[in-house]
Structure formats: structure tokens, C-alpha cells
Amino acid sequence: MSPVRRLVALDLGTARTRSLSGHAIADRPSAIMRRASGVADVVRPIRHGMVADPRACVRLVRLVLQDTRLYDGRPPARVLAGVPIAASPGDRRAVHAAVSEIAGCEVTLVEEPLAAAVGVGLDVLDPQPCLVLDVGAGIVEAAVIGAGAAVDAASLQLGATTAEGLPPYALESVVEMTAGLLRRLPAASRSRGLVVTGGGAHQELLLSRLRTALRLRISVAPQPQHATIRGLMRLCLQPALAEGLGLRAR
Missing domain, CATH: 3.30.420.40 (ATPase, nucleotide binding domain)
Incomplete structure (x- = not known):
């Protein structure tokens, strides 16, 4: 029998990225180290709440989902990820693509103020x-x-x-x-x-x-600072509420 899969909430912010799986919020800087020509550089994949560097964002999402596995090692069944209301269709596709590539599961985007x-x-x-x-x-x-x-x-x-x-x-x-x-x-x-x-x-x-x-x-x-991530997890845990908001995987 395959293990029961888990739900993950993900808030990719300009300065901090927060994730929640179960009851523990993981919080890390929205930055990764990239080495080019022997020189290490700090890269910030998110600017103005949007994906500025898609490949760096994929690496950030990988680190964040690794954080959630410290509390629960089961594979994710669904990820709810926040996006700004101002995010364009292209911005939303970039978030969806980065999260989907690493999570390998259903991904739903939710506007962050909601x-x-x-x-x-x-x-x-x-x-x-x-x-x-x-x-x-x-x-x-x-x-x-x-x-x-x-x-x-x-x-x-x-x-x-x-x-x-x-x-x-x-x-x-x-x-x-x-x-x-x-x-x-x-x-x-x-x-x-x-x-x-x-x-x-x-x-x-x-x-x-x-x-x-x-x-x-x-x-x-x-x-x-935790309002968005807690709201995303609440929507994970209350499918009827999510359905009432018209949230579906993309």
C-alpha cells in the first residue's frame, strides 16, 4: 500500500519564503548561492513577489520542499502556492512551472491577499x-x-x-x-x-x-507574516472552502 501523501502550502516572498506541511512553518531567506567561474554569488529569484529568475526559483523551491520533509517525509499530494494579485499570466505560469517541476504533484495557485x-x-x-x-x-x-x-x-x-x-x-x-x-x-x-x-x-x-x-x-x-501561509494550508485542509473560492489545480 502506498503511503498517504501530504499537503503543502508555499509562500514565495521577495525577502522570505515560508512553507507549511502539518503544523510546522519553515522560514528561509528567498535566496540561493550560485557559483560561476569559481565565484559564489547570492541570487534572489523573487522580485516584487514575482519570479525574476526561473531556474533559480526551481532551486529555491527544491530547498523549501526539502525543509518540509524534515517534518514529514511523505511525498506531496498537492501544493497550494501564493501569487500576488498583480501577477501576470506569465508570472503565474512561472510559479506553477517551478513548483510542479520539483513537487511532481497537483499545484494550485491562490492570490495572496485572499x-x-x-x-x-x-x-x-x-x-x-x-x-x-x-x-x-x-x-x-x-x-x-x-x-x-x-x-x-x-x-x-x-x-x-x-x-x-x-x-x-x-x-x-x-x-x-x-x-x-x-x-x-x-x-x-x-x-x-x-x-x-x-x-x-x-x-x-x-x-x-x-x-x-x-x-x-x-x-x-x-x-x-504568517497569515498567507496559514490561509493556504487552511484551504488545503478544507476542500469545500477551496471549492467555494473556485480554486482548482492548473
Whole structure:
């Protein structure tokens, strides 16, 4: 009898890549070492949340899936991998190809703000929309989630972040982007407030500027850097919810 196969969630980020199989989250830098002409160089396969170097991304995925085998050595049955809402069809194909090559199993792509909303326990099937701001190292996305989909969204690609979080120019742009999205949301739909996720969610200056500009209830997700990966695993474990969101393997 063949062993029962396992489920894997994968969040390929610009700065950090996180994976989850079972109960343990593995977290590593989104970087690999490449040697050319005897010289070792650090390569970062992901930029702005998108695959910038497909072959290096395959190597990164191999390392990440090896991390998950430390906790569970069974072969994967299915991988749910996050992608930005702003990812083009080509960007999505690059992620799917890299993960499929190494995992050798069914791969489903999920837009990251939607996965983050699931990860913090929001009812994403509710027709009453919720607003999520996902603050990553290379891309920030604000999304209106309602009736199982991102019905409106805006994205900002970042050149770099600092140890303190978003640099001043990006901070103001994120606030303006989120305010613009909020203005397109019916007033009656703002009661659920804004949930901030991602590794940059704890930046106090960002939260203060959002509260001042939006005049909206702002909450930070518990362990916001893990919201996306936890949402991906929840979708792995709850097929009915995934089906309600229209998620199918590609």
C-alpha cells in the first residue's frame, strides 16, 4: 500500500519564503548561492513577489520542499502556492512551472491577499466585502474580498524596504493607494474595517498614517507574516472552502 501523501502550502516572498506541511512553518531567506567561474554569488529569484529568475526559483523551491520533509517525509499530494494579485499570466505560469517541476504533484495557485484573509479567519464567502492590506518586502497589495474573490485591488511594487519597514516615499504611496481603493467601496461596506497582514504590518508609522487618512477601524493580524501561509494550508485542509473560492489545480 502506498503511503498517504501530504499537503503543502508555499509562500514565495521577495525577502522570505515560508512553507507549511502539518503544523510546522519553515522560514528561509528567498535566496540561493550560485557559483560561476569559481565565484559564489547570492541570487534572489523573487522580485516584487514575482519570479525574476526561473531556474533559480526551481532551486529555491527544491530547498523549501526539502525543509518540509524534515517534518514529514511523505511525498506531496498537492501544493497550494501564493501569487500576488498583480501577477501576470506569465508570472503565474512561472510559479506553477517551478513548483510542479520539483513537487511532481497537483499545484494550485491562490492570490495572496485572499489567502491572507482566509488565514486570519475572515469570512471570505460573505457578500459583505472586507478590506485587506498585505504588506510584503517587494510588493504591497490592497484588496477588497467579497463573495469568495478579490473584487477590487491595487498593488505597489517596492524597490526595497528598510529594517524599520516601508521607506517614507513608499509609505505615503501605500496610504494613498489604500485610500483610493476605499473610496471605491460603498460606504455601507466599510463596517468590517481594514486588516493589515504581511511582514510589514507592525510598522507603527504606517498604521498611524492609515488611521489618520482612512478614519477606519484598522487591525493587525496575529502573526501577520504568517497569515498567507496559514490561509493556504487552511484551504488545503478544507476542500469545500477551496471549492467555494473556485480554486482548482492548473
